[in-house]
Amino acid sequence: MNKEPPRSLNKVKHVILVLSGKGGVGKSSVTTQLALSLAHKGLKVGVLDIDLTGPSIPRMFGIENNQVHQSVNGWVPAYIPNTGNRLLVMSIGFLIKDRGNSIVWRGPKKTSMIRQFLSNVVWGELDYLIIDTPPGTSDEHISIAEELKLAKPDGAILVTTPQQISINDVKKEFNFCEKVGFKVLGVVENMSGYVCPHCSECTNIFSSGGGKSLAEQYKINFLGSLPIDPSFIELIETNNKSENRNQVDSNSDKNKIIEKINNLDLRNKQVSLIDKYVNNSLYPHFSTIVDNLLKHNIPPRTL
Ligand SMILES: Nc1ncnc2c1ncn2[C@@H]1O[C@H](COP(=O)(O)OP(=O)(O)OP(=O)(O)O)[C@@H](O)[C@H]1O
Numbered sequence: 140m141n142k143e144p145p146r147s148l149n150k151v152k153h154v155i156l157v158l159s160g161k162g163g164v165g166k167s168s169v170t171t172q173l174a175l176s177l178a179h180k181g182l183k184v185g186v187l188d189i190d191l192t193g194p195s196i197p198r199m200f201g202i203e204n205n206q207v208h209q210s211v212n213g214w215v216p217a218y219i220p221n222t223g224n225r226l227l228v229m230s231i232g233f234l235i236k237d238r239g240n241s242i243v244w245r246g247p248k249k250t251s252m253i254r255q256f257l258s259n260v261v262w263g264e265l266d267y268l269i270i271d272t273p274p275g276t277s278d279e280h281i282s283i284a285e286e287l288k289l290a291k292p293d294g295a296i297l298v299t300t301p302q303q304i305s306i307n308d309v310k311k312e313f314n315f316c317e318k319v320g321f322k323v324l325g326v327v328e329n330m331s332g333y334v335c336p337h338c339s340e341c342t343n344i345f346s347s348g349g350g351k352s353l354a355e356q357y358k359i360n361f362l363g364s365l366p367i368d369p370s371f372i373e374l375i376e377t378n379n380k381s382e383n384r385n386q387v388d389s390n391s392d393k394n395k396i397i398e399k400i401n402n403l404d405l406r407n408k409q410v411s412l413i414d415k416y417v418n419n420s421l422y423p424h425f426s427t428i429v430d431n432l433l434k435h436n437i438p439p440r441t442l
């Protein structure tokens with residue numbers, strides 16, 4: 140097996156893995172927000188979604204209907220509209236025909252698919268590549284980690300929720316990182332409290348501060364916490380609606396006219412997902428998380 144770093148990542152300055160011990164804690168939404176926040180800072184960012192258990196990145200970026208294009212050099216990632224070509228996404232989800240089904244391949248096929256994803260995407264120059272990984276710490280994840288190590292990542296961000304069960308999962312994840320040799324860049328506590336859509340008051344539903352005390356216990360950075368905010372889900376949903384609106388059946392004349400109006404409407408608005416996110420109430424929380432991450436000034440990867 141080739142143990143060289145994938146050439147497709149030669150011009151990528153930083154690779155960050157986003158990990159969680161179990162599904163549903165917000166790993167993909169943290170990946171999405173990290174990418175949007177870094178792109179908002181003017182950096183060029185790629186997102187690679189290798190969460191074969193349920194790739195949710197295409198939905199988060201409103202590009203579920205994207206088709207994968209193959210160039211002579213490899214797969215071409217999707218460029219997110221109106222971002223000045225600063226935001227690129229590649230997801231295993233683009234290759235799944237039946238989007239209702241997650242991939243049920245066995246271990247070796249999964250690792251070989253991930254190897255292809257790491258080496259076959261034409262990223263070009265990137266400041267950051269953020270990789271959304273499959274949740275868990277099983278033997279299969281160890282083989283996946285071996286593949287990911289070839290990408291020479293800066294390290295991993297661990298995502299947790301305040302409940303004890305999720306905190307225990309992060310402990311396992313921390314031990315997993317030690318075992319496979321990933322540096323832990325920090326912990327993000329997601330769904331810490333609930334923001335009321337009426338008065339914006341944040342209420343702690345579960346006991347808060349679990350992520351912070353866990354980080355202290357393991358002497359790792361606590362990057363920050365994010366409340367549950369229904370407006371974030373709304374942002375994702377409305378973003379998807381605008382894509383679907385743009386994908387009307389072009390068979391009838393009436394639909395062709397509607398499509399033209401929609402395209403004109405979208406061009407005129409030129410509101411990118413980055414702009415929408417920066418106006419979302421989760422952004423100030425995430426901005427702190429990014430500042431905490433960047434203050435460590437990790438030098439660019441050397442290959
Ligand atoms: N802070 C938040 N506020 C509001 N909604 C959130 C927040 N975090 C996550 N969600 C929502 O919760 C759902 C699960 O989040 P997400 O897909 O990011 O989890 P995940 O850990 O990546 O799950 P999986 O590993 O199964 O893909 C999504 O619909 C997402 O929009």
Ligand code: SF4
Nearest residue numbers: 335336337338339340
């Ligand atoms: S947080 Fe404020 S607006 Fe929201 S339900 Fe409670 S009292 Fe009502």
